[in-house]
Amino acid sequence: MARYRGPVEKIERRLGVSLALKGERRLAGKSALEKRPYAPGQHGQRRTKVSEYGLQLREKQKAKFMYGVSEKQFRRLFKDANNMEGNTGSNLITLIERRLDNVVYRMGFASTRAFARQLVTHGHLLVDGKKVDIPSYRVKPGQKVEIREKSKSNPQIVRAGELTAQTGLSPWIDVEIDKGYGIFTRLPEREEVVIPVEERLIVELYSK
Numbered sequence: 001m002a003r004y005r006g007p008v009e010k011i012e013r014r015l016g017v018s019l020a021l022k023g024e025r026r027l028a029g030k031s032a033l034e035k036r037p038y039a040p041g042q043h044g045q046r047r048t049k050v051s052e053y054g055l056q057l058r059e060k061q062k063a064k065f066m067y068g069v070s071e072k073q074f075r076r077l078f079k080d081a082n083n084m085e086g087n088t089g090s091n092l093i094t095l096i097e098r099r100l101d102n103v104v105y106r107m108g109f110a111s112t113r114a115f116a117r118q119l120v121t122h123g124h125l126l127v128d129g130k131k132v133d134i135p136s137y138r139v140k141p142g143q144k145v146e147i148r149e150k151s152k153s154n155p156q157i158v159r160a161g162e163l164t165a166q167t168g169l170s171p172w173i174d175v176e177i178d179k180g181y182g183i184f185t186r187l188p189e190r191e192e193v194v195i196p197v198e199e200r201l202i203v204e205l206y207s208k
Contacts, residue, residue, distance in 0.1 A: 098140075
């Protein structure tokens with residue numbers, strides 16, 4: 001399945017949770033989910049019973065849409081997480097948080113992960129001084145991620161930095177917003193990653 005490119009707020013309404021797919025609009029309380037907190041469509045307000053499989057699938061969909069990864073990428077991430085020592089679910093979240101597009105978003109250089117992915121693919125980012133244009137690149141602890149000098153004045157990047165005051169920064173990164181760079185200091189602990197996803201159900205889904 002290819003990456004979804006349709007109306008993202010419909011996805012949030014369908015899943016019933018904010019996935020940070022909209023930036024400033026979400027922070028201003030103007031998201032479609034807040035205005036219409038029910039599924040889209042003619043029968044959106046109808047209550048339906050969800051099966052165990054449905055609950056597991058919904059958690060996977062939340063993670064996929066939130067981080068903007070395809071089914072193939074997600075399966076690869078799960079396989080790698082399962083091959084690592086420790087809890088598979090926690091490993092999965094750690095791996096997906098290490099994606100370069102997500103790190104750019106966490107550092108406050110982009111208001112959404114979709115825009116962060118665009119910045120990476122268009123060559124606006126440097127990792128340890130070298131251009132990296134692969135969104136799925138896994139950032140390692142200690143690596144420096146910075147905006148290229150000619151891109152620092154981009155109005156969307158500047159505005160994203162201003163919005164960071166509302167969203168805050170993650171404790172596993174050290175960022176100099178004004179200078180346009182940040183350090184991925186360490187791997188995040190699972191309890192530090194605040195997302196509306198129960199990875200346990202995803203593990204159960206893939207373990208069948």
